[in-house]
Amino acid sequence: MVMKPKDIFITHLKKSISISESDEILVRTYFIERELKKKEILLFAGKESCHMQFIAKGSLRAYYLDEDAKEHIVQFGIEEWWVNDLYSYLTKTPATQYIQALEDSIILQIHRDKLNELYDLVPAIERFFRLKFEKAYVAFQNRTINSMSKTAEERYEEFRTKYRAIEQRVPQYMVASYLGITPEFLSAIRKKTI
Amino acid sequence: MVMKPKDIFITHLKKSISISESDEILVRTYFIERELKKKEILLFAGKESCHMQFIAKGSLRAYYLDEDAKEHIVQFGIEEWWVNDLYSYLTKTPATQYIQALEDSIILQIHRDKLNELYDLVPAIERFFRLKFEKAYVAFQNRTINSMSKTAEERYEEFRTKYRAIEQRVPQYMVASYLGITPEFLSAIRKKTI
DNA sequence: TTCCTTTCTTAAGATATCTTAATTATTAGT
DNA sequence: ACTAATAATTAAGATATCTTAAGAAAGGAA
Numbered sequence: 147m148v149m150k151p152k153d154i155f156i157t158h159l160k161k162s163i164s165i166s167e168s169d170e171i172l173v174r175t176y177f178i179e180r181e182l183k184k185k186e187i188l189l190f191a192g193k194e195s196c197h198m199q200f201i202a203k204g205s206l207r208a209y210y211l212d213e214d215a216k217e218h219i220v221q222f223g224i225e226e227w228w229v230n231d232l233y234s235y236l237t238k239t240p241a242t243q244y245i246q247a248l249e250d251s252i253i254l255q256i257h258r259d260k261l262n263e264l265y266d267l268v269p270a271i272e273r274f275f276r277l278k279f280e281k282a283y284v285a286f287q288n289r290t291i292n293s294m295s296k297t298a299e300e301r302y303e304e305f306r307t308k309y310r311a312i313e314q315r316v317p318q319y320m321v322a323s324y325l326g327i328t329p330e331f332l333s334a335i336r337k338k339t340i
Numbered sequence: 341m342v343m344k345p346k347d348i349f350i351t352h353l354k355k356s357i358s359i360s361e362s363d364e365i366l367v368r369t370y371f372i373e374r375e376l377k378k379k380e381i382l383l384f385a386g387k388e389s390c391h392m393q394f395i396a397k398g399s400l401r402a403y404y405l406d407e408d409a410k411e412h413i414v415q416f417g418i419e420e421w422w423v424n425d426l427y428s429y430l431t432k433t434p435a436t437q438y439i440q441a442l443e444d445s446i447i448l449q450i451h452r453d454k455l456n457e458l459y460d461l462v463p464a465i466e467r468f469f470r471l472k473f474e475k476a477y478v479a480f481q482n483r484t485i486n487s488m489s490k491t492a493e494e495r496y497e498e499f500r501t502k503y504r505a506i507e508q509r510v511p512q513y514m515v516a517s518y519l520g521i522t523p524e525f526l527s528a529i530r531k532k533t534i
Numbered sequence: 535t536t537c538c539t540t541t542c543t544t545a546a547g548a549t550a551t552c553t554t555a556a557t558t559a560t561t562a563g564t
Numbered sequence: 565a566c567t568a569a570t571a572a573t574t575a576a577g578a579t580a581t582c583t584t585a586a587g588a589a590a591g592g593a594a
Contacts, residue, residue, distance in 0.1 A: 212489040220485060233478045265470075269463050272470055276459075279473035284427045286477060290484045291414060294520045295406040298551075317571060326488045331551055333573050492581075511541060525581055527543050 151179050151202035151252050158200070158226050162277050163270045173271065176264050177254040182206075182247035189245040195234035197255040201227050204251025205315055209323070210243045219323040222248075222312045228278070248316055298327045299335050345373050345396035345446050352394070352420050356471050357464045367465065370458050371448040376400075376441035383439040389428040391449040395421050398445025399509055403517070404437045413517040416442075416506050422472070442510055492521045493529050 149157070152174050159165060165173070182188060182204065189195050191210065206229045208221040220243060223229035234241035235258060256264070265272040293301055302325060306313055313321060322332035343351070346368050353359060359367070376382060376398065383389050385404065400423045402415040414437060417423035428435035429452060450458070459466040487495055496519060500507055507515060512530075513523035521529075 210485065216489075218485070218489055220481065232474070233482065236474055236478060265467070269466070272463070272466055273459070276466055276470035276473060279470060279477050280426070280430055283473050283477045283480060284430055286480050286484065287414065288427065290480065290487075291404065291412070293484075293487075295410075295412055319571065328552060329572070330553085330574085334551090337573080513541065522582060523542075524544085524583085528581090531543080 151254055152177065154202045154226070155200055155254050159274055163274045165268070165270050169268045169270065173264065173268060176260050177256050180253050180255055182251040182253065184247055184250050186247045187244055188247065188253070189231060189234075189241055189243070191242055191244050192240050194238060195231045195241045196258050198228060198230060198235065198258070198261055199245075199256075200254045201225055201229065202252045202254055204253075205248040205312070206245055206251060206253075207248055207316070207320065208243045208245050217323055218326070219320055222309070222316065222320075222324065224312060224315070228282075248320075293326060298325060298331065299339065301325050302332065302335055303339075345448055346371065348396045348420070349394055349448050353468055357468045359462070359464050363462045363464065367458065367462060370454050371450050374447050374449055376445045376447065378441055378444050380441045381438055382441065382447070383425060383428075383435055383437070385436055385438050386434050388432060389425045389435050390452050392422060392424055392429065392452070392455055393439075393450075394448045395419055395423065396446045396448055398447075399442040399506070400439055400445060400447075401442055401510070401514065402437045402439050411517055412520070413514055416503070416510065416514075416518065418506060418509070422476075442514075487520060492519060492525065493533065495519050496526065496529055497533075 155177060156170060156174065159173070177200070179202075188199070188206065201223050203225060205222065205224045207219050207223070208229055208231060209217050209219045211217060221229060229245055231241040231243040231245065233239070234243075261271075265275075292304065296304070302321075305321065305325060318332060318336075319329040322329040325332070327335075349371065350364060350368065353367070371394070373396075382393070382400065395417050397419060399416065399418045401413050401417070402423055402425060403411050403413045405411060415423060423439055425435040425437040425439065427433070428437070455465075459469075486498065490498070496515075499515065499519060512526060516523040516526035519526070
């Protein structure tokens with residue numbers, strides 16, 4: 147029942163698109179498997195992000211440092227999520243975010259040039275990413291809307307119900323960072339609620 | 341030099357994709373022109389959003405009402421932007437957002453079923469939307485990141501430089517709503533800065 | 535022009551969240 | 565199991581932003 151990373155990936159693809167057997171074989175060759183140790187940094191701010199990456203196993207986070215060198219977590223990722231500094235990837239500019247493994251992880255990577263090649267060869271892949279970005283956009287918009295009209299306490303409650311799997315795997319101060327509040331304040335919220 | 345709405349649209353498409361003449365003609369037939377009066381509501385919360393819409397002329401806003409019936413502006417749109425309650429459109433659920441014309445406007449609409457048809461007929465259109473959503477996602481992420489680590493005053497300054505065209509066309513309390521602050525506080529910020 | 539509606543400003547007191555700093559609890563390495 | 569490092573809590577005072585309420589300014593319709 148333990149699937150190989152590429153099988154996890156293909157299974158994931160097939161949840162939103164149909165793909166012929168020959169295309170599947172082709173797609174497999176385009177993605178490269180890579181292991182990450184806990185705390186290993188996959189992308190450094192300042193470097194250009196040239197790959198899309200799919201998490202087959204483990205968990206990662208994307209974060210940036212503000213002027214006061216304080217960390218702000220932009221995204222968590224666990225199995226079957228994609229993580230990237232997309233701005234860097236899309237505009238070929240230096241990344242502003244770091245991407246780091248929170249646990250020992252396995253990812254599948256594809257270089258931007260290879261992916262663009264694949265878009266031409268396998269239209270289903272372009273469809274896959276069109277759908278993926280639609281969903282990602284909507285998810286992000288919902289998150290923004292949420293933080294606009296809700297109190298930190300409400301946002302924390304929502305995070306707990308929505309991302310229980312993540313909450314249990316990352317330290318609390320990272321949850322605070324993701325929610326945009328200080329760890330002290332999250333601690334105060336928890337004291338109140340629990 | 342006054343272009344017709346569909347010409348504006350096709351010109352817009354051609355900024356990111358190539359399209360054959362026959363495909364262009366086909367695409368034109370799929371989009372429907374529609375005029376909106378100032379203050380007219382294009383989409384009501386509670387109704388399902390079934391169309392994608394491109395602004396050829398004028399300006400619109402998307403907003404929702406929170407539990408206290410207070411408005412929160414999610415997005416402004418001017419010429420060559422797309423506005424929608426995408427969550428509703430993508431998931432076929434009732435909209436949570438209203439979309440309203442801020443000025444007399446002209447939009448081009450396409451029904452979801454028609455657009456899906458078009459994705460199969462003209463792959464360049466699928467590519468167009470893949471690229472569109474990539475950019476939209478990144479823009480939204482940048483906006484969120486911004487509001488996470490910046491003060492309201494900084495966000496207002498950025499809004500002014502980035503969306504000068506919009507700032508000059510909408511009332512100040514809408515800018516406040518977009519920035520997630522009260523109109524009174526924005527007024528205070530302005531007093532300080534100017 | 536005048537009136538009515540919409541938008542903007544001002545100010546005082548209230549609240550959410552932050553900062554700092556110290557203390558305790560938990561985890562990881564040897 | 566012991567120590568060092570990391571994470572979480574507590575509390576006091578500071579700050580950003582909100583709420584309410586009122587008045588001033590600007591815009592649109594007659």
